[in-house]
Amino acid sequence: MPPALTGIVAPSLLAACLALVLAGWASPALAFRIFVSNEKDNTITVLDGTSLAILQTVPVGARPRGIVLSRDGRSLYICTSDADHIEVLDLASLTVTRTLPSNPDPEYMALSHDGRTLYVANEDNSQVSVLDVNRGQITSEIPVGVEPEGMAVSPDDRTALCTSETTSMAHFIDVASHAVTASVLVGTRPRFAVFTKDGARVWVSSEVAGTVAVIDARTHAVLHTITFDLPEVPKNAIQAVGINLTDDGRTAFVDLGPANRVAVIDQATFAVKKYLLVGQRVWHGDFSPDQKFLYTANGISNDMSVIDVDQLEVTQSVPVGQSPWGVVVAP
Amino acid sequence: MNDAPLGWQLAGQDATTPGAAPARYARCLAGIIRREALRWTNQRGRFVSALVRPLMWLVVFAAGFHFVLGVSITPPYRTYIPYEVYIAPGLAGMIQLFNGMQSSLSMVYDREMGSMRTLMVSPFPRWFLLTAKLLAGVAVSIVQAYIFFAVAWFWDIHPPWTGYLAVLPALVLSGLMLGALGLVLSSFIRQLENFAGVMNFVIFPMFFTSGALYPLWRMQQASQTLYWLAQANPFTHAVELIRFALYDRFNAVSALAVCGYLAVFMAAAIVGYDPGRGFLARRGGGE
Numbered sequence: 001m002p003p004a005l006t007g008i009v010a011p012s013l014l015a016a017c018l019a020l021v022l023a024g025w026a027s028p029a030l031a032f033r034i035f036v037s038n039e040k041d042n043t044i045t046v047l048d049g050t051s052l053a054i055l056q057t058v059p060v061g062a063r064p065r066g067i068v069l070s071r072d073g074r075s076l077y078i079c080t081s082d083a084d085h086i087e088v089l090d091l092a093s094l095t096v097t098r099t100l101p102s103n104p105d106p107e108y109m110a111l112s113h114d115g116r117t118l119y120v121a122n123e124d125n126s127q128v129s130v131l132d133v134n135r136g137q138i139t140s141e142i143p144v145g146v147e148p149e150g151m152a153v154s155p156d157d158r159t160a161l162c163t164s165e166t167t168s169m170a171h172f173i174d175v176a177s178h179a180v181t182a183s184v185l186v187g188t189r190p191r192f193a194v195f196t197k198d199g200a201r202v203w204v205s206s207e208v209a210g211t212v213a214v215i216d217a218r219t220h221a222v223l224h225t226i227t228f229d230l231p232e233v234p235k236n237a238i239q240a241v242g243i244n245l246t247d248d249g250r251t252a253f254v255d256l257g258p259a260n261r262v263a264v265i266d267q268a269t270f271a272v273k274k275y276l277l278v279g280q281r282v283w284h285g286d287f288s289p290d291q292k293f294l295y296t297a298n299g300i301s302n303d304m305s306v307i308d309v310d311q312l313e314v315t316q317s318v319p320v321g322q323s324p325w326g327v328v329v330a331p
Numbered sequence: 332m333n334d335a336p337l338g339w340q341l342a343g344q345d346a347t348t349p350g351a352a353p354a355r356y357a358r359c360l361a362g363i364i365r366r367e368a369l370r371w372t373n374q375r376g377r378f379v380s381a382l383v384r385p386l387m388w389l390v391v392f393a394a395g396f397h398f399v400l401g402v403s404i405t406p407p408y409r410t411y412i413p414y415e416v417y418i419a420p421g422l423a424g425m426i427q428l429f430n431g432m433q434s435s436l437s438m439v440y441d442r443e444m445g446s447m448r449t450l451m452v453s454p455f456p457r458w459f460l461l462t463a464k465l466l467a468g469v470a471v472s473i474v475q476a477y478i479f480f481a482v483a484w485f486w487d488i489h490p491p492w493t494g495y496l497a498v499l500p501a502l503v504l505s506g507l508m509l510g511a512l513g514l515v516l517s518s519f520i521r522q523l524e525n526f527a528g529v530m531n532f533v534i535f536p537m538f539f540t541s542g543a544l545y546p547l548w549r550m551q552q553a554s555q556t557l558y559w560l561a562q563a564n565p566f567t568h569a570v571e572l573i574r575f576a577l578y579d580r581f582n583a584v585s586a587l588a589v590c591g592y593l594a595v596f597m598a599a600a601i602v603g604y605d606p607g608r609g610f611l612a613r614r615g616g617g618e
Contacts, residue, residue, distance in 0.1 A: 260411070277411045305410060313489065317410040 032289050033091075035076055035328045036297055036304055037064040038321025044078065044089060045320040049288060049329065052306065052318050058094050061087050066108035067326045070133075071115030076328060077133075079106040079120070086120070086131070091330055100136050103129055108192075110151035110160065112175075119160050121148035128162050128173065142178045144171045152193040152202065154217065161202055163190035170204045170213070172220060182220040187211040187240075192284075194243050196267075205240035205254060212240050212254055214270060224270045226254075233259045242284035246291055246309065253294055253307070255282040262296060262305075264312055276314050278305035286327040297324035359455055360463045367467035370437060381429065381475050382482070385422035389486060393418055405546050407578035419488045420574035421543025423476040423498075427506045428566060430472035432534055434464070435513030439520050451604065458601050461514060465597075468513070469506035476502055494577045501576035501586075505569035508589045511596035512565065518603025541567040542574075565592040 032049035037060075044064060046056045061080030064087075068077045076089040077100070086106060088098040103122035110119045111133075118131040127141040128148055145164025152161040153175075160173040168190060172182040187209025194203050195217065202215045212226040228238050239257035245267060246252070252265040258281050264274040279298025282305070287294050294307040298317070304324060305317040371378060396414040404410060408417075441447040450460055480488075480495065490498075516529055540560050542550075547567070551558040561567050568588035575582035 277413060279411060301411075303404075314410045317404055 032329055032331045034286075034295055034304070035067060035089075035330060036295075036320045036324045037067045037078060037326045038323060039063055039065055039299070039325045040322035042080075043321050044076070045324070046094065047304070047318070047320070052316065054320070056094055057321065058089065060089065060096055061085070061099075065325045066106070067328045068109055068111050068118070069328045069330055071111065071113065073330055076330070077109065077111065077118060079109060081105050081107055086118070098136065100131060100133070101138055102131070103127070103138075108149060108151055110153045112153050112157045113155060114157055119151045119153060119162070121151050121162055123147050123149065123165075126164070128160070130178070140178060142173055142180070144173070144180060145169045145183065150191050150193040150204065152195055154195050155197065155199040159217065161193050161195070161204075163193050163204055165189045165191070165207075168206070170202065170215060172217075184213075184215055184220050184222060186213040186215075186222070187225065191241050192243055194245060196245055197247050197249065203243050203245065203252065205243050207239045207241060207257065210235070210238035210240055210256070212243065212252075212265075226265060226270050226272065228254075228256060228259075228263055228272060228275075230256075230259055230261065230275060233261070242282075242296070244285050244287060244294055246287070248291075251309065253285065255285060255296055257281055257283065258300075260298075262294075262307060274312050276307055276312065278307070278314055279303045279317050283324070284326045286329045288329055289331045295327045295329065297327045299323050299325060356455065356459065359453070359459070360466065363450075363460075363463040364467040364470055367434070367437075367464075367471055371471045377433065381426060381433075382478060384429065385425055385479050386482060388418065388422050388425070389415055389483060389488075405548065407575045407580040407582075409578075413487075415483075415486055416488050417546070418544060419480075419483050420577050421541070421570045422483075423479055423502070423573055423577075424505060424509075424541075424543055424566060424570040425538060426475045426479055427469075427472045427502070427509050427569065428534060428538065430468060430475065430506070431509035431511075431513035432516070432529055433513075434468035434510055435517035435520070435529070436526050438464070438514065438517035439522070439526065442517075443522070457604055461597075461600055461604060465507060465510045465514060468510045469503060472506045472510075473499070473502045490577045491579055494579050497579050498573060498576040501572045504586070504589050504593070505572055508565060508569060508593040508596065511593055511600055514600035515596050515603055518600060537564060537566040540564050541570055543567075543570045565589070568592070 034047040034049055036045040038045060042060060042062055044058045044060055045054055048055050060078055061083030063082035064078045064080050066079040074091055076091060078087045078089060080087050084104045086100040086102050087096045090097045102120050104124050106120050107123060108121055116133055118133055120129040120131055122129055126146050126148060127143050129138045130140045132139050144162045145167030147165035148162045149165045150163035158175050160175055162171045168186060168188050169183045170186050170190060170193060171180050174181050186204050187206030189206055189208040190204050191207040192205045200217055202217050204213045210228055213222050214224045215222050230238060237258040240254050241257050242255035244253045249267050252267050254263040254265060256263055260278060260280050261275040262278055262282055263272050265272055278296050279301035281299040282296045283299050285294050285296035292309055294309055296305045298305060302322055303317045303319045306315050308315050393415040541564050542561060547558060547561055550561055568585040571582050571585040572589055
C-alpha cells in the first residue's frame with residue numbers, strides 16, 4: 001500500500017474501531033440484575049443481566065433456597081432453611097437488613113400481589129404460615145396436607161395454593177377465610193405451583209412422578225397431565241420442578257431436575273415442543289424483564305444456563321456459587 | 332477431456348515469453364480449478380460420498396453418543412452441547428481431509444495417465460502449478476463443507492450466522508494444509524493401488540488421534556501419550572481452527588500450527604515434484 005494511502009486508511013480504521021468501542025460502552029450497562037441462591041455456600045450471587053458478569057457474592061444465612069422479589073423490586077426475601085427464618089436482602093446496599101420469623105426449615109414461599117403477605121410452606125408441621133411482611137409477624141397458620149412444599153397466590157390475591165409432597169395434593173386455600181376449599185390429587189411429590197397470568201389455571205409440577213398437572217382454578221378439575229418422554233434419560237431422573245410461564249400465554253418451561261433438561265411446552269395444546277440441554281439438576285428459573293431470556297439454576301454443575309426464549313436455544317451457561325437453587329431477576 | 336497439451340493451452344500462445352503476465356497465471360489457475368470442479372461434478376459417486384460420509388457420522392454415530400458430553404463446557408462452546416454439535420466441525424475437517432487425499436489420488440492418476448507431465452512442463456513455475464492444483468482442491472472442499480453445514484443445520488447444529496462467515500478463512504487455511512499434505516503423499520505414492528495404504532496409515536490415524544471425535548481433555552484422561560500425539564497431529568489443529576471460527580472465536584495456537592504445517596508440507600511438495608530430486612528422479616526419469 002502506498003504511504004499516502006496508508007495515511008488515510010489507518011486513521012479512519014482507528015476511528016471506526018473507537019466508534020465501535022464507544023458504542024459498546026454507551027449500551028445500557030445495568031439494565032437488570034440476576035440473583036441466584038446458592039444452597040451450599042450460603043450466598044446469593046448477583047450477576048449483571050447484560051454481561052452475565054458476577055457483580056457480587058453476598059453472604060446470607062445458612063442454606064438459602066427459595067427466593068422471592070418484593071413487589072416494589074427493592075428487596076429479596078430469602079428462605080434461609082438452616083437458619084430457620086426468612087431474610088430480607090436490601091437490593092440497593094446488598095445487605096441483609098431484616099429477618100422475618102418462620103417455622104423451622106422454610107424452603108419456599110409465595111408473595112401476595114399487593115406485596116403485604118408471604119405464604120410460607122412449613123414442611124415439618126403440615127401448615128402454611130401467613131406472614132405479614134410489614135409487621136414481621138406470623139398472623140396465622142393454615143393446616144394442609146403432609147409436607148407442604150410448593151406455594152402460589154392467584155393474581156387477584158383471593159386464592160393461595162399449596163402442594164403437599166407426601167399427600168400428593170394441591171390445596172386451594174381461600175385467603176379471606178383461610179379455609180381449604182379444594183384438594184386436588186396430582187402426581188407423586190408435587191413440588192411447585194404457578195398460576196397463569198389470567199388466573200384461570202394452575203400448573204403443578206410433580207417431582208417423583210415427573211409430570212405436570214394443569215388444573216382449572218375455578219372448577220379444580222385436572223385439565224391435562226403433561227408427561228415427558230426422554231429415551232436417553234433414565235425415567236427416575238425425569239423430575240419436574242420449576243415452571244415458568246410466558247406472559248403472552250404461549251410457552252411454558254419446565255425444569256426437569258436431574259434429567260438436565262428444560263422442557264418447552266405449548267401452553268395452549270400442552271404438547272412438549274422441545275427439550276433444552278442445560279446444566280446438571282436444573283431446579284428453578286426466572287425470565288429477564290422483557291421475557292426474552294430464561295435463566296435456570298443448575299444445582300450440581302454449579303452454574304446458571306441462559307435460554308433464548310424466541311429461538312428456544314441455550315445460549316450460555318455461567319458459573320455461580322455452590323448448589324444454585326433459585327433465580328430471581330430484578331429490573 | 333483432452334489433457335495432453337494442458338499446460339501449454341493454459342499458458343497461452345506466447346507462454347514461452349519470459350515474465351508471463353498475471354492474466355496468464357489467472358487463466359492457468361482458472362483452468363486447473365475448472366478441471367478439478369469438472370472432475371468433482373462428473374464423478375457422482377465422489378460427490379455423493381463426500382457428503383454422505385460425514386452425514387453418516389453425524390446422524391448415526393453421533394446419535395449413539397448423544398449425551399456423552401453433557402457434563403462439561405469447553406471453549407469455544409458457551410454451554411452444554413449434545414455430541415452432534417461437538418463433532419460437526421470435526422466432520423467438516425474430515426471432508427477436507429478426504430478431499431486432500433482425493434486430490435492426492437488424482438495427482439497419482441494424472442501421473443499414470445501422463446497428463447501430469449504435460450502440466451509440469453508448462454512454462455509456469457512449479458510452485459505456481461502446485462499451488463493452483465491445491466487451490467482447486469480447496470475450493471471444492473469448501474463447497475462440500477458448506478453443503479454439509481447447510482444439511483447439519485437441520486440436525487440442530489446452529490452456530491451463529493457470523494460463524495458461517497468466520498469459518499471461511501479457517502476452511503481455506505485448513506484445506507490448504509491438508510491439500511499440501513496430499514501433494515506430499517502423492518509424490519511418494521508410486522502406483523494408484525498404493526492408495527489403500529494412505530487410507531490405512533494416514534487418513535484413519537489422523538482422524539482418530541485428533542480432537543475431531545472426542546475432546547482432548549477426555550483423551551488426556553485416558554492416555555497422556557495419545558494426548559501428545561493428538562497435540563502434534565496437524566488434523567487436530569485444523570479441526571480446532573474450524574471449530575473456534577464457527578463460533579466466532581479465533582484459536583491462535585491452532586492457526587499458527589496450521590500455518591506451520593502448511594509451510595512444511597508445501598516446501599516438501601515442491602521438493603517432491605522437483606524433476607531432479609523428487610519422485611521423477613526416484614522413478615528413473617518420470618512416468
